[in-house]
Amino acid sequence: MEQPLVQMRNVTKKIGKRTIIDNLTLELPQGEVFGFLGPNGSGKTTTIRMMVGLMSITSGDIIIGGYNIKTEFEKAIRNVGAIVENPEMYKYLTGYQNLIHYARMTPGVTSHRVKEVVEIVGMSARIHDKVKTYSLGMRQRLGVAQALLNKPRLLILDEPTNGLDPAGIRELRDYLRRLAVQEGIAVFVSSHLLAEMELMCDRVAIIQSGKLIDIKTIGRNRDVNEQIRMVFEVDAPQEALSTLKASQIAAELVGGQLIAINADKAQTAAANAALVSAGIGVFGIRTDVKTLEEQFLEVTGGERIG
Amino acid sequence: MVDFINLIRNENMKIYRRPRTWVMVGFIFMLILIISAIWAANTSGSVSIWDAVYTETDILYMLVTIFVVVVASSGVAEEFSGGTIKLLLIRPWSRSKILLSKYLASVLFAVFLSVVMFAAAFLINWICFGLFNPYSAEEIVTLGDGYKPITYLFLYFCLKMITLLVIVTLAFMISTVFRSSILAISISLFLLIIVNTIVMALTMLDYAWIDYLLFSHLSLVPYLIENPRYDGSTLGFSLSVLGVYYVVFLVITWYVFNKRDVAS
Numbered sequence: 001m002e003q004p005l006v007q008m009r010n011v012t013k014k015i016g017k018r019t020i021i022d023n024l025t026l027e028l029p030q031g032e033v034f035g036f037l038g039p040n041g042s043g044k045t046t047t048i049r050m051m052v053g054l055m056s057i058t059s060g061d062i063i064i065g066g067y068n069i070k071t072e073f074e075k076a077i078r079n080v081g082a083i084v085e086n087p088e089m090y091k092y093l094t095g096y097q098n099l100i101h102y103a104r105m106t107p108g109v110t111s112h113r114v115k116e117v118v119e120i121v122g123m124s125a126r127i128h129d130k131v132k133t134y135s136l137g138m139r140q141r142l143g144v145a146q147a148l149l150n151k152p153r154l155l156i157l158d159e160p161t162n163g164l165d166p167a168g169i170r171e172l173r174d175y176l177r178r179l180a181v182q183e184g185i186a187v188f189v190s191s192h193l194l195a196e197m198e199l200m201c202d203r204v205a206i207i208q209s210g211k212l213i214d215i216k217t218i219g220r221n222r223d224v225n226e227q228i229r230m231v232f233e234v235d236a237p238q239e240a241l242s243t244l245k246a247s248q249i250a251a252e253l254v255g256g257q258l259i260a261i262n263a264d265k266a267q268t269a270a271a272n273a274a275l276v277s278a279g280i281g282v283f284g285i286r287t288d289v290k291t292l293e294e295q296f297l298e299v300t301g302g303e304r305i306g
Numbered sequence: 307m308v309d310f311i312n313l314i315r316n317e318n319m320k321i322y323r324r325p326r327t328w329v330m331v332g333f334i335f336m337l338i339l340i341i342s343a344i345w346a347a348n349t350s351g352s353v354s355i356w357d358a359v360y361t362e363t364d365i366l367y368m369l370v371t372i373f374v375v376v377v378a379s380s381g382v383a384e385e386f387s388g389g390t391i392k393l394l395l396i397r398p399w400s401r402s403k404i405l406l407s408k409y410l411a412s413v414l415f416a417v418f419l420s421v422v423m424f425a426a427a428f429l430i431n432w433i434c435f436g437l438f439n440p441y442s443a444e445e446i447v448t449l450g451d452g453y454k455p456i457t458y459l460f461l462y463f464c465l466k467m468i469t470l471l472v473i474v475t476l477a478f479m480i481s482t483v484f485r486s487s488i489l490a491i492s493i494s495l496f497l498l499i500i501v502n503t504i505v506m507a508l509t510m511l512d513y514a515w516i517d518y519l520l521f522s523h524l525s526l527v528p529y530l531i532e533n534p535r536y537d538g539s540t541l542g543f544s545l546s547v548l549g550v551y552y553v554v555f556l557v558i559t560w561y562v563f564n565k566r567d568v569a570s
Binding site: 049055056073074075077080084090097101102104105106107146 | 313397399568
């Protein structure tokens with residue numbers, strides 16, 4: 001089996017007597033978009049800073065691409081491109097000079113590659129303007145460009161959609177998915193916005209007060225044969241229940257005109273056919289998956305920061 | 307090695323692409339021009355080019371020091387205040403090497419600005435006092451007995467550079483430790499200007515530790531005239547004390563920078 005790209009083992013960070021991160025263990029395989037979700041102050045940024053060597057690790061290890069970030073920093077960080085919080089650039093330099101600056105620091109990054117990333121993020125028209133004239137969205141793109149310069153295997157983005165408008169968020173989201181699917185880059189993205197994570201990620205880790213609470217797989221990646229709770233909206237719920245019972249399908253009334261069954265795709269179609277042939281009007285069929293928000297509130301107990 | 311030179315090129319780009327650097331250079335140039343022009347207008351040939359160069363560089367070295375302190379102080383501190391330190395440190399380079407590139411760029415700037423000042427002083431004063439002067443420059447020179455003027459100025463330049471190097475290192479250390487360029491600039495200049503005067507007075511007192519204060523040894527030029535100096539210390543002793551401070555500054559700077567959690 002392929003070794004995971006990132007391994008965190010019992011990572012703990014203490015500042016003074018306060019434990020910021022408590023025994024965090026995670027694995028991130030190649031090519032996955034992995035969400036890191038938690039309320040403000042839960043330790044997301046601290047974890048990311050430890051992953052890129054900006055903060056020391058009190059105990060435990062972070063291994064990236066087979067190298068320990070503590071002891072083999074220079075080799076481990078070669079696999080990584082990152083934006084930590086806002087993409088702050090040298091404002092008195094042009095976008096291009098900023099990229100050249102980072103390109104010079106990474107062996108093997110040519111000026112050809114710099115042009116390439118400028119085109120990837122669609123900044124060709126303004127790249128020779130000073131950064132202080134850029135909008136936030138353009139700075140964000142320049143940030144992505146510098147993170148891609150070294151063709152990383154792991155892209156780390158800390159709250160990447162902060163300050164972006166809906167179009168910008170959507171663009172970033174599509175772009176990240178494309179990177180993960182086409183180039184096999186693993187993306188580690190932190191956010192406190194649930195809906196956004198749901199659209200962007202394959203798996204989401206939920207963290208609260210420095211502790212890992214749960215790891216969820218997002219709905220769209222479920223197995224086709226998996227049983228899902230389906231809700232039917234019908235005109236005659238009692239009749240529908242007995243019809244389904246006759247067809248050996250266990251159903252329950254969930255209130256009003258709604259009935260629910262547990263079924264995979266084929267069973268859902270069969271249930272629908274049975275209802276229609278019995279002359280029952282079916283108004284709608286939908287999956288009854290809890291949203292990430294509901295799951296999140298469930299696992300964190302809706303707790304506030306004390 | 308080639309790769310490390312790239313780091314220095316980066317730091318140089320961050321210094322010389324800023325307009326303020328060229329304002330500093332222009333300001334020094336203008337001041338020399340103004341002083342020489344006024345001086346030349348009010349004397350008739352009795353001033354030698356050497357005296358003019360010496361007087362002007364002596365005054366302007368203070369300004370050069372201030373400018374160099376400003377640049378050295380902002381090197382590390384502004385990376386922190388601007389947040390760019392985060393993107394700088396996640397490259398495949400150890401923190402020590404990144405810091406070294408910044409330090410060397412600051413030292414190079416100190417040399418650059420000093421050379422610019424000397425070159426401008428020579429050029430402008432050659433035009434004002436050398437070209438049309440009926441007297442031989444050597445005849446009317448008044449400085450440094452026993453030295454040829456050019457030798458004297460060269461030694462003067464070297465001693466001033468040593469002092470400047472120590473001050474740059476001090477400013478660089480404060481900037482790294484406190485991550486504030488304003489603080490680094492104020493403390494360096496305060497120590498340089500105010501404390502320097504107090505120490506002059508302190509040397510009158512008879513405490514042994516005064517001999518080991520940094521500020522008793524920042525002024526090296528008097529050794530050109532008399533060695534040992536007025537307070538009895540020799541050039542060798544002064545250089546040793548400065549050397550010890552220099553090493554201590556570097557050790558503190560590197561230790562703090564390597565240990566620091568970047569959390570801003």
